[in-house]
Amino acid sequence: DIQMTQSPSSLSASVGDRVTITCRASQGIRNDLGWYQQKPGKAPKRLIYATSSLQSGVPSRFSGSGSGTEFTLTISSLQPEDFATYYCLQHNSYPLTFGGGTKVEIK
Amino acid sequence: EVQLVESGGGLVQPGGSLRLSCAASGFTFSSYWMSWVRQAPGKGLEWVANMNQYGSEKHYVDSVKGRFTISRDNAKNSLYLQMNSLRAEDTAVYYCARGLGAADTLWGQGTLVTVSS
Numbered sequence: 001d002i003q004m005t006q007s008p009s010s011l012s013a014s015v016g017d018r019v020t021i022t023c024r025a026s027q028g029i030r031n032d033l034g035w036y037q038q039k040p041g042k043a044p045k046r047l048i049y050a051t052s053s054l055q056s057g058v059p060s061r062f063s064g065s066g067s068g069t070e071f072t073l074t075i076s077s078l079q080p081e082d083f084a085t086y087y088c089l090q091h092n093s094y095p096l097t098f099g100g101g102t103k104v105e106i107k
Numbered sequence: 108e109v110q111l112v113e114s115g116g117g118l119v120q121p122g123g124s125l126r127l128s129c130a131a132s133g134f135t136f137s138s139y140w141m142s143w144v145r146q147a148p149g150k151g152l153e154w155v156a157n158m159n160q161y162g163s164e165k166h167y168v169d170s171v172k173g174r175f176t177i178s179r180d181n182a183k184n185s186l187y188l189q190m191n192s193l194r195a196e197d198t199a200v201y202y203c204a205r206g207l208g209a210a211d212t213l214w215g216q217g218t219l220v221t222v223s224s
Contacts, residue, residue: 032208036152043202043214044144044152053210087152091208095168096142096154 002026002090006099012107019075021086021102028068029092035064035073036087044087048073078104109133109213111203116218123193123222129186129203129215137181139206143188145199146217153199156188157207170196193222 003026013019023033031051036044046055048064051071061076075082083106088099115127127143142157156177158165165177176189186203200217 034207034212038152043216045214046212049208049210049212089152089154089207094166096157096207098152098154101151 001095002029002093002097004088004090004097004099006088006102008102009100010103010105012105013078014107015078015080017078017107019078019082019104021073021088023066023071023073023088023099025069025071025090025092029090031067032090032092033064033066033071034089034091035062036089037082037084038087039084047086075104111205111213111215113201113203113215113218116201116220118221118223119193120224121194121222124189124191125193125220127188127190127201127203127218127220129188131184131186131205134205134213136179136184139209141177141179141186142204142207143177143186144202144204144207144214145197145220146202147196147199150199154207155201158186190220193220195222198222 005024007022033051034046035048036046038044047058047062052064063074065072085101085103087101112130119125143155145153145155156167158177174192178187198221200219202217203215205213
């Protein structure tokens, strides 16, 4: 199984900060990775697919990068509505696996 | 409206069974791989199972193999998850999702399954 190690598990940031979240895969997954945002009591919402493609309707302050085993989600200027939990998901091989999540909280 | 709506969740005793349904509308259901993803209370997301458009290819996470069965009825635009021999650790919100690897993914709002005596 491919393990997805996501870091940090939580972070505190202020509105306007640049935030970076990382997922490391235990083996290469090409660019078969997506990033999700989840707010309490809601279904996850995908922000990025295929490592760096922005989902339609998602603000351009979100971006994704990486390849092989290391991937990054960047929020260029954190907004109040961005406080949530973020997950990566690899769909390169079975079982599909999510990272453990990063909770972004208000400083 | 393009949507997925899950149903069938509820309280069940350990060892019991439950069948979840996911009703699709607003898109060509028969064109997509479909998945089930779950989230235990206060925990992260876990992929459970998926199947191809024709029902000929299915995959499961190890923890549910032999207990859960994913199926679909393209004529009814519906996805199912038959869950047998349920355990306390199966307690979670279960989400139905379209095309996890596709550009046009779509998720339902989830249905809660509670396994408890």
